[in-house]
Amino acid sequence: xxxxxxxxxxxxxxxxxxxxxxxxxxxxxxxxxxxxxxxxxxxxxxxxxxxxxxxxxxxxxxxxxxxxxxxxxxxxxxxxxxxxxxxxxxxxxxxxxxxxxxxxxxxxxxxxxxxxxxxxxxxxxxxxxxxxxxxxxxxxxxxxxxxxxxxxxxxxxxxxxxxxxxxxxxxxxxxxxxxxxxxxxxxxxxxxxxxxxxxxxxxxxxxxxxxxxxxxxxxxxxxxxxxxxxxxxxxxxxxxxxxxxxxxxxxxxxxxxxxxxxxxxxxxxxxxxxxxxxxxxxxxxxxxxxxxxxxxxxxxxxxxxxxxxxxxxxxxxxxxxxxxxxxxxxxx
Numbered sequence: 001x002x003x004x005x006x007x008x009x010x011x012x013x014x015x016x017x018x019x020x021x022x023x024x025x026x027x028x029x030x031x032x033x034x035x036x037x038x039x040x041x042x043x044x045x046x047x048x049x050x051x052x053x054x055x056x057x058x059x060x061x062x063x064x065x066x067x068x069x070x071x072x073x074x075x076x077x078x079x080x081x082x083x084x085x086x087x088x089x090x091x092x093x094x095x096x097x098x099x100x101x102x103x104x105x106x107x108x109x110x111x112x113x114x115x116x117x118x119x120x121x122x123x124x125x126x127x128x129x130x131x132x133x134x135x136x137x138x139x140x141x142x143x144x145x146x147x148x149x150x151x152x153x154x155x156x157x158x159x160x161x162x163x164x165x166x167x168x169x170x171x172x173x174x175x176x177x178x179x180x181x182x183x184x185x186x187x188x189x190x191x192x193x194x195x196x197x198x199x200x201x202x203x204x205x206x207x208x209x210x211x212x213x214x215x216x217x218x219x220x221x222x223x224x225x226x227x228x229x230x231x232x233x234x235x236x237x238x239x240x241x242x243x244x245x246x247x248x249x250x251x252x253x254x255x256x257x258x259x260x261x262x263x264x265x266x267x268x269x270x271x272x273x274x275x276x277x278x279x280x281x282x283x284x285x286x287x288x289x290x291x292x293x294x295x296x297x298x299x300x301x302x303x304x305x306x307x308x309x310x311x312x313x314x315x316x317x318x319x320x321x322x323x324x325x326x327x328x329x330x331x332x
Contacts (some may be wrong), residue, residue: 006332007124008312010060013051016313017062017123025120025128027074032131034086037142039122040065041307041315041328042150042177043235044090047259048117049316057118063330064090064115065149066122066129067142077131085142086134087149087292091282092119093130107282114282123312125332135288138296147302147327148295151177153283156185156291158231158256161280165189167228171196173219173243174234175204176319177327178256180211181300182231187212188298194223196239198322207303207325227251235259240277241266249273256280304329 003024008017027033045062047053066088070080080086094101094109101109115121115129139145155178162170170186172179173196183193195208199218208216215224219239223246230243232255240263243253250273258281271277294300303326307315315328 005125006309007061008309008330009123010049010056010062011058013049013054013056017049017316019310020059024126027072027077027128029075030077030131031074031128032070032077032080032086032134033072033074033126033128034066034068034088035071036066036068036122036125036127036332037085038067038146039063039330039332040146040149040151040177041312041319041330043319044150044258045116046316046320047235052259053117055118057120060117061120061122061124061127062116063121063123064088064092064117065146065151066115066127067137067146067149068122068127071126074131080131080134085137086129087137087145088115088122088127088129088134089149089153089283089288090114090116091284092133094132105284107284112282123309123330125309133285135292137292143304143306143329143331144302146329147177147181147304148292148300151327152181152295152300153287153291154178154256154280155182155231155233156294157283157287158182158233158254158280159186160287161278162229162231162252162254165191168192169194169223169225169227171223171227171230171243171246173230173232173239174236175208175216176233176324178233179231180207180303180326183208183211183213184298184300185294194227196221201322203325222246229254231256232260233257235261237261237263241270244270244275244277247275249275251275253277254280302327306331
C-alpha cells in the first residue's frame, strides 16, 4: 500500500484550500523527494489561488518557498544526499533547449514549470523537486529560511536589475516579506532606504524604520529627496507612475511582482530624461547561489509567523488583509 500524506490543495480558483489525504509523491529521474519542514506563504500564492494567475495545474498543492530534508533520490541524481537540507524556489523546471535557456536566460524558458503553480509545491508533508532547482540550506531554522526562497530571491533579482548597490537612495513600495529582507541587504550595503506602505499603516512604517529605513511613509507621500531607483512589491499598477515621479533623471523603476493591476496612463514627462520601467520574471540559479551566499554574511534575519499546515487558509487571509509584518510560514 502506498503511503499517504496531508496536503492543502486548490481544487478551483477562488475557493479555499482543502485538507486532503493524498499519496506521497515519488521522485522521477533527476528529481528528489523531500520531507517538508517549512513552506513560506507568498503573495504569488494568493494570485494563483484567487485566479489572477489563470493556468494552474488542478488539483494543486501550492507553495514555492519550500525548505525540506531529502528523503529519496531519483534516478541519475548526483550532488545531494539523503538527510541533506535543501530549498526549492518558484522556478521548478526548465527545458535547457529553447533560445532563452541556451542564452543563459533560463528564467524566460519557453516551457518552464513553476513550483506551486504547474508543479505541486510545499503546502504538504512531502514534495518532489527537480534536483537542478534545489539549493543547499545551511540555516538550522527552517522557518526562518523559507522566505528566502522567493521573497528573498525575487527581491534580490529586483534589486540587482535596478542597479544593485550603485544606487544611493532606494525606494521600496510595499513593505512586506520581500521588502523586509531586501531592506536589510540594502542597509548593509550603505544604501538609504525609503519605505512606502499602505497609507496610514503606522505598524509597517515602524517596522521599516526598525530595519534601518531612513524614512517611511504612505505610498501617497513624497520622499524627502529624489530616488535613484524604486522597487515595487505591491501589486498596484498606479504606483508605477507615482514611483516614476519620485526617481531622478536616469532612474529606474522595477516591478518585482508576477501580477499587477493595470497601469494607468501617465504623461511622457514622467518617463523622459532616460527614466526606465522594467519587470522581473522568475529567477535564475545564479540568483539563488549569489543571494543564499550573501544572506548569512549580512546577516539577514527574517521575521515570520508560523501556522500549522491545516491553517493555510488563515495564513493566506492574513496576508491578503495586510495583517502580517514579515512573512507567514506553514509548518507541516
